Amino acid sequence: MSENTTHTVIFQPGEIVCEGVPHGANLLRVALLEGVHINASCGGTGACGKCKVAIEGEFEGGRSAKLSESDYGAGLRLACRVEVMGDLAVTIPEESRIGDSAALTHERRPGPGRVLTPQDLENLVTGWSVDPVVKKFALKLDAPDAANNIDDLDRLKLGLKSEHGIDSPSVDFRAIRELPEALRQADWEVTATVVETFRGPKVIQVAAGDLTSQDYSIVLDIGTTSVYAQLLNLNRGETVAQASEYNGQISYGDDVISRIVHSQKPEGRKQLQQAVVGTISEVVEQVLRKAGVDRCQVSHMVAAGNTTMTHLLLDVNPKYIRIAPYVPAATFMPPVRASNLGIDVCEHVHLYTFPCVSSYVGGDIVSGIIGSGVFQTGKVTLYIDIGTNGEAVVGNSEWLVATSCSAGPAFEGGGISHGMRATRGAIEAVQIEPSTGEPHILTIGGKKPLGICGSGIIDAVAELLEAGILGQDGKFREEAAGKWLRRHEDGQWEYVLAVGEYTAGGQDIVITEPDIDNLMRAKGAIFAGVNTLLGSVGLEMDAVEQVYVAGGFGKYLQLDRAAAIGLFPEMDPERFTFVGNGSLLGARLVSFSKDMLQSATQVARMMTNIELSDNQQFMDEYMAALFFPHTDMRWFPRMEQILSKFS
């Protein structure tokens, strides 16, 4: 059965039907995402043994040391260890329910928004074919003799012209250095790598033999926090491997401002450049190893990053990005020899960086607009990328206006006491049983909880609000104190998400009021930014026909949870599409197609930019948004109703 097959899971009691469950999905995750309450304290490791269920249908796993032989014999399994392999009927016994009516009282929450499969994501944009800017051409040349002893380079050029119609290319002198041996090694059969520059073709490498069947590129999303890489097979138009790592610059500061500050210290810029190159080298190494592809088969690289990341990667001084009037050194950077940057690929490989729009609307956003297909649509589209910064773009194929809000890194786990990136062991989904205040959690990979990632903290705060444990002002309600909400010895209130017994570190994982405050300011900045952006073009949220949400956490994010904290208004979920890493999608397209590279240039040129700093409307909107979900509840009717019982 292929990875794209889906199944139907029916939970009892309550006859809650979940359709479209991916083959191999974790059963506890299916329940949590659907809002079906099952006890789970350990994050899905099988350590607490609380999520026992009876299952009919095809599945795998379900055992752990915590499941007694008699329970197993009675047909019970641990939901957190079960993989769905076919349609299932699942009965939640009373002991696993939260209260005795958990499933029965399940209220159908708004749908999750469109979460696209990798296949869907790669098909968001149409009308292009694989035709990269850097291409390999095989040539079979005549050997020289006394009657025809023109130099090797002219012979190569004549071959390119007659066999491939490539006229008067320029030739990098590094390609000339070994030309004589390259031509003669395989009896005058060679492969020339030719790049289409905006001023005509340029030969950047010549190697012996026909190497056209092995042609790859590497695309990168250079985030402030993380670097993502994909290895692409340029012949087959396929993604063959991916990898990601924390951006090594993190040790010099969490956000772009602190990085720019560091870059102005002696050796600072060099340190930052080397740090990100170190990370790139790691992910490059990983994708090559995973796919078993030789480093020499990589023909080019494409990187999308915000304006500061782009500057620092190329070792361009970013100083004035952070000083009014916020002027970058350049928004359009020329392609750069990757080895000159210190990246361990062949000398001829050039790195293309996405053009930026302004100091705070960078190439990652341009890339996202390309990758998500916004640049092709007639519909008024809102594109939101939530990373360490939050950026928003509104427009369509005709016009595009962008802005950037200093959201801070809360959505990537930054500035949160137990925050972490969305990697294995991160609590990514949280449910809180309203009657007891008990948390049920799921970690990425079903590992012992290490911390909490962006989607986890959103889930947690949304659930805390709905359970009446947290007030709309972001302060805990002391009357909810108990086993899970407690006062720390330093006097601060904290909510316990996972007890030390089940965590990887052996310490309780908690959420504090300062954590919640950081999240409030982050979501407030994004909500206010989007509203200011829409206002600048005379639109209200209603006029937005579709919303694309990008960001590393996108695919785990529950739309109703995001609306519950006020990150987005409550809208028809059908209008929302989660595109995941939009920057990487765009980088991928640009790597496959020179037409898309051209489109990226056009998008960057047509996109205009609204500065939010010193913008009074933004300041007003921001202040109004420092409340859960918002001081103006017009956009949040569902939450208004839920929260009304606490007021």
Add this chain to the structure above:
Amino acid sequence: MSENTTHTVIFQPGEIVCEGVPHGANLLRVALLEGVHINASCGGTGACGKCKVAIEGEFEGGRSAKLSESDYGAGLRLACRVEVMGDLAVTIPEESRIGDSAALTHERRPGPGRVLTPQDLENLVTGWSVDPVVKKFALKLDAPDAANNIDDLDRLKLGLKSEHGIDSPSVDFRAIRELPEALRQADWEVTATVVETFRGPKVIQVAAGDLTSQDYSIVLDIGTTSVYAQLLNLNRGETVAQASEYNGQISYGDDVISRIVHSQKPEGRKQLQQAVVGTISEVVEQVLRKAGVDRCQVSHMVAAGNTTMTHLLLDVNPKYIRIAPYVPAATFMPPVRASNLGIDVCEHVHLYTFPCVSSYVGGDIVSGIIGSGVFQTGKVTLYIDIGTNGEAVVGNSEWLVATSCSAGPAFEGGGISHGMRATRGAIEAVQIEPSTGEPHILTIGGKKPLGICGSGIIDAVAELLEAGILGQDGKFREEAAGKWLRRHEDGQWEYVLAVGEYTAGGQDIVITEPDIDNLMRAKGAIFAGVNTLLGSVGLEMDAVEQVYVAGGFGKYLQLDRAAAIGLFPEMDPERFTFVGNGSLLGARLVSFSKDMLQSATQVARMMTNIELSDNQQFMDEYMAALFFPHTDMRWFPRMEQILSKFS
């Protein structure tokens, strides 16, 4: 009085009138060049005290410890220590004469050919103005504000467009790195260095302030034996300094073939590249120091070299240059960042190499054709460059055919027992008194003799022939044995040019039969090559309207001495012009003018090439030329008459 003033010197007895003597000329040199015999055994250092003369008129110097007080009091001076400062009447006393009738028996020799002043040389080519391919442009930009915060690079480009009409330049990313500081350092006044590439303008550097008043280039002649450099002021169109050094590659072999062989050894190519770059760095350092010019004021470099030198400088594999069918890697090399080659100039400086024609007709010849103006003339012109190889070109502005003869390095002092390059201490002029066989010599700089350079060995062999000491077969006549022609203890005959008493090394400086044999083969190859070249286009020497002779030794070479050994036929001296270092002349023009750079490309494309290896006509001509001056005396009527007395 300016350096260009000339004087008239009259020698007595004999009333020999020398006109056009340069101000400051050495009096002994004037006499030797005119064929006036004055005793001189020490090379012009004042050590032998033999060249006493009485002088009327304006002069400086003339004393040495060897001149007694009584002689001085009697008005005698040493000619070798006298500088001509006005018109002179010089009387040679009997004791200084070689025999008692030296001056009287002086036979007027054919004129010396046109030796051009540096000023003349720089005016051989007309119709160009100073308009280099790399130019500096001063810009005064508006500072950004909130209403106009486009990126620095776009601001720069707008300025280049509006202030200088430069449209859509590409920009090297290295220039972008420090752009923000460069723009702000001098309040938005900057200088952009822009190169005109064949695909449009490219910005390669941006620096603070108006730097247009300081703009220099460095041009190089990369010879197999020596490297010459000139520093050019691009604003004033002037040469401001020059320097030369032995090519550091010499330690890996004397000629291009031995260099290519070395380049195929492990690390060999790298060693050769580093060696020549080391030499270039030295001459660059020298010209900058001499002129007091800062390294950062150099905008570009131009190098002319033969095909092998060009390959090795750029670290391009020259392997197949020496293997039939003699194919170079490339004849047209792209401009290369000089710092990438290891040359210590600013990072933006590009090195342009002259295009080559074939494996053995290189950029130095193309440069010479440009520098001498052959590419502009309607006259059928023979251009001969005598360096470590000999190259010859025949043609005019309409057509050009070239060839190369493996002359070997004899004319640069290579393969000669006491041979040396034409630098201080080299014996550059020789006269032999026929009655006694005694040599009279002059060294470069009037220094103690160190060895003998190309013009010295030509002079010596010509004089030995005319004095009957050497036979036309290149063997000494044993009947001439005496004080100066002697048999060495190893049985070989040798002629003593300077006795150890007067030499720098304290050893006799001699000429041996193997030395003479090397010279014969060298001149034979060139004579045969020229004849074969002319034959290939159906011409005889008579049809040649003018002859340009280039080569480091050119300006010292006496045309009649060269004809005496058979390097050239005896022709009207008016048809001969000595252009000195033709390659450097061409490099200079190409550096000053992008039109000339374009012309160099055209010349390299239109020039065709005759291969002499395996050419039967050449082999026949070569065998016939292995005789002094030649087996066919048709071209040498004067020598036929002189030599007839010995047969």
